[in-house]
Amino acid sequence: MEIHPKTLQIFEILSKGQIISYNSSNSEIRGLYSIIESEENYNHLYEYFKGIGFVLEKGDEYFYFSRQESKVNLERKIEMAYKWIDIIDFFKTYDSAFGDGYRFTPSDILSKVNVDAELESKLEGLKKYTGKENYSEIIDKILAMLVNDTFIELENEITRQYKVLSSFKYLEQLVLTINIHPIEDINPTKNEILK
Numbered sequence: 228m229e230i231h232p233k234t235l236q237i238f239e240i241l242s243k244g245q246i247i248s249y250n251s252s253n254s255e256i257r258g259l260y261s262i263i264e265s266e267e268n269y270n271h272l273y274e275y276f277k278g279i280g281f282v283l284e285k286g287d288e289y290f291y292f293s294r295q296e297s298k299v300n301l302e303r304k305i306e307m308a309y310k311w312i313d314i315i316d317f318f319k320t321y322d323s324a325f326g327d328g329y330r331f332t333p334s335d336i337l338s339k340v341n342v343d344a345e346l347e348s349k350l351e352g353l354k355k356y357t358g359k360e361n362y363s364e365i366i367d368k369i370l371a372m373l374v375n376d377t378f379i380e381l382e383n384e385i386t387r388q389y390k391v392l393s394s395f396k397y398l399e400q401l402v403l404t405i406n407i408h409p410i411e412d413i414n415p416t417k418n419e420i421l422k
Contacts, residue, residue: 229271230271230275231268231271231272233258233262234272234275236259237259237262237263237272238276238281240256241281241283241291241292242292244291244376245291245376245377246286246289246290246291246376246377246394246397247259247260247289247290247291247377248260248288248289248377248392249264249288249289249393250288250328250390250392251377251380251392252380252382253380260288260289260290263283269283281293282294286396286397286400287393287396287400288327288396289393289394289396289397291394291397308401310356311398311401312401312402313349313352313356314353314369314372314373314398315398315399315402316349317346317350317352317369320343320345320346320349321336321346325391326391326395326396327391327395327396328390328391328393329390330389330390330391331388331389331391332386332387332388332389333366333367333370333389334387336366337362337363337366340362347362350362350365350366353365353369356368356369356372357369370389374389377394378391378392378394378397378398379391379392379395380392
């Protein structure tokens, strides 16, 4: 099996828990996406990374690593899922269209927080993830988390305009895959048991 010359670069990004998205403003990241997207390259990279304990996963216009997790790591991931659910809920309350390709500035969000009590309440709930009290600082900290995990990127430093990357779909899929059964489904009635 021939290893692609960009394998190390791909590994360095994905092993940090980051995601390679097709619509990144960074041409280098888009180039890596194109390399992985090729079916032949994907199959070679999948087998190579599998051999060193990583699973190359293919999302909807993004790639990431997954691994088998111990119970302790699984519990940590569940706690992280709660955080991401709260963050997604905040941004979808801000604008239901918030997703792949969406552009915004922190000042846009702050303006809406000042006139929307529900959004303000949800921002208050994000304090626990940031350790910040000031709304502007909370938003900046949340945006830094999203940038660090490659779900958004700063597109224009002067205007502070951000762009939502296709990898944000990963978070949306996380929420959609949570399946909570109504209580009546868990405790069938006597008639349902007899059927």
